[in-house]
Structures are given as structure tokens and as C-alpha cells.
Amino acid sequence: MNKDGKYTDLRGATPMHGSQAARMDFNMVSNSTSLETNVLETIVPDSIWHARQALKFGPISITTRMTVVRLRDGSLWVHSPVTPTPELIATLSNIGNVRCVIAPNKSHHLYFPAFLAAYPSAAGFIAPGLESKRPDLAGYPLIPDDAPWGDELQGFFIDGLPILNETVWFHAATGTLILTDLLFCFSQNNRGLSAFVAKVLGVYNRLAMSRTMKLAIKDKHALRRSVRPLLSLPCQRIIVAHDEIIGKQAAEKLKVALREL
Numbered sequence: 001m002n003k004d005g006k007y008t009d010l011r012g013a014t015p016m017h018g019s020q021a022a023r024m025d026f027n028m029v030s031n032s033t034s035l036e037t038n039v040l041e042t043i044v045p046d047s048i049w050h051a052r053q054a055l056k057f058g059p060i061s062i063t064t065r066m067t068v069v070r071l072r073d074g075s076l077w078v079h080s081p082v083t084p085t086p087e088l089i090a091t092l093s094n095i096g097n098v099r100c101v102i103a104p105n106k107s108h109h110l111y112f113p114a115f116l117a118a119y120p121s122a123a124g125f126i127a128p129g130l131e132s133k134r135p136d137l138a139g140y141p142l143i144p145d146d147a148p149w150g151d152e153l154q155g156f157f158i159d160g161l162p163i164l165n166e167t168v169w170f171h172a173a174t175g176t177l178i179l180t181d182l183l184f185c186f187s188q189n190n191r192g193l194s195a196f197v198a199k200v201l202g203v204y205n206r207l208a209m210s211r212t213m214k215l216a217i218k219d220k221h222a223l224r225r226s227v228r229p230l231l232s233l234p235c236q237r238i239i240v241a242h243d244e245i246i247g248k249q250a251a252e253k254l255k256v257a258l259r260e261l
Contacts, residue, residue, distance in 0.1 A: 175236030
């Protein structure tokens, strides 16, 4: 992020500014289309980067986000990978060696095999239940409690929401909470149908669980119990998989969002 609050394009280009919907993941939507080449941008200098990939679900345009964290040994931890384009691979090679690749829930897995194919020496880990949904991924280990990245990224499994079986992560060194689909925040930059849908789902210009995802909760007590530890985290920013990163009043906005569950 530069002094103007924009995320720096590492290529040197101009800086870039429940029920059916809950199940709308990338392998199920046959007409999803990649719209632009991925670009690695800095979130926290020397520590965290992201790459956004534009997708289209019918008439609705959204983005999905890959997050990259540099571990203490200089290797890279990759969360929810996107298409490993040659340019993205080249840019990643300038910042470190990809060591771990994470499919963090049962919806974010489309680009996981291709990404690992591009990094055959990396270890891949999948969300519980994904091995049944994607039998071709059954050979990969589940996200472990005793993880090779140790205490650098603290994982919290979100119970009571089996449609996702999501693990969220806290990077204490930078105060960064990394989510996938547990919460959403679609900024005011969205227009037209995308903005309309975000408003209907209750996630327009606010951090929240979508209304349709709330319908998919199977055990509200288990969900509340599993998110309770997140409330005490010294959170400085929240990275979600879709659209806006929360960089101001992150801890306060997180508490509001989680207390609505």
C-alpha cells in the first residue's frame, strides 16, 4: 500500500484502486469467466501481498483474491490461489519460494491443482470435506492443527457452517486476519447489478456475513463458539476473499459483524 492508500502493482503499472448464493462456488458455476490477468500487489511491505482475479457469474462481476504471506524463513504461504499465469509466477519468484498452498474452504479450490502444478515442490492442504466434493483432491492432506508454518499463522476452524468448513487465519506479526467467505464487504465502487446484489445480501459497504450464508448455518451455537476467539485478536486489518480489504477500525468492524451471527 502506498501513501495514498492504494495497493502497489508490483509490475510498476498504475496503482489499482444459505442457499443458492451461499453455494455459488467456482467449480459449480459453469459460465464463470476470468476477465483480467492477475497482478501481485503489496498489502504489507515485505510481508503480505495479494492478487485479484476478476470473475463473472452470469451478469454479475466480482473478484476473488489470493493472499500471500512471507514466513520467517523467507518462504511463501499462499491462501486461496488464483490462476498461476506466467507473469504471476515470475513476480512471486522475486519475493520468495512458494512453500505452502491452502484451499481454505469447500468453495475456494478451482485453481488449487493448477497452482500446485506450477509449484511441484510446494505442500498443498485442503479444507475438511473438500476431498468428498472434489475426489481428485483427496490425496492432499487436510489443513492440520500442527501446521508446518507453526505459530506464524494461527488458524481458527469455523464450526457450524459445513457448507464452507472454513479455516480463518491470524498473522500476529502484522495484525492481519485472513478470511475467505465467512464475511464479505463489497465497496461503494461496485455499481449496477453487483451493487444491488450486495445490498440485498447485506454486505454493501459493510463487513458482514451474507444473508444467504446465514441461512446455511447448521449449528448457531457451534458457530458462535468458534468465532468467539476472533473477538479478542489485536486485528489491524481484515483481508476477505472478495472485494474490499478492511484497513480502518478493523477490530471494531469485526466485532459488529460477528455479534450479528
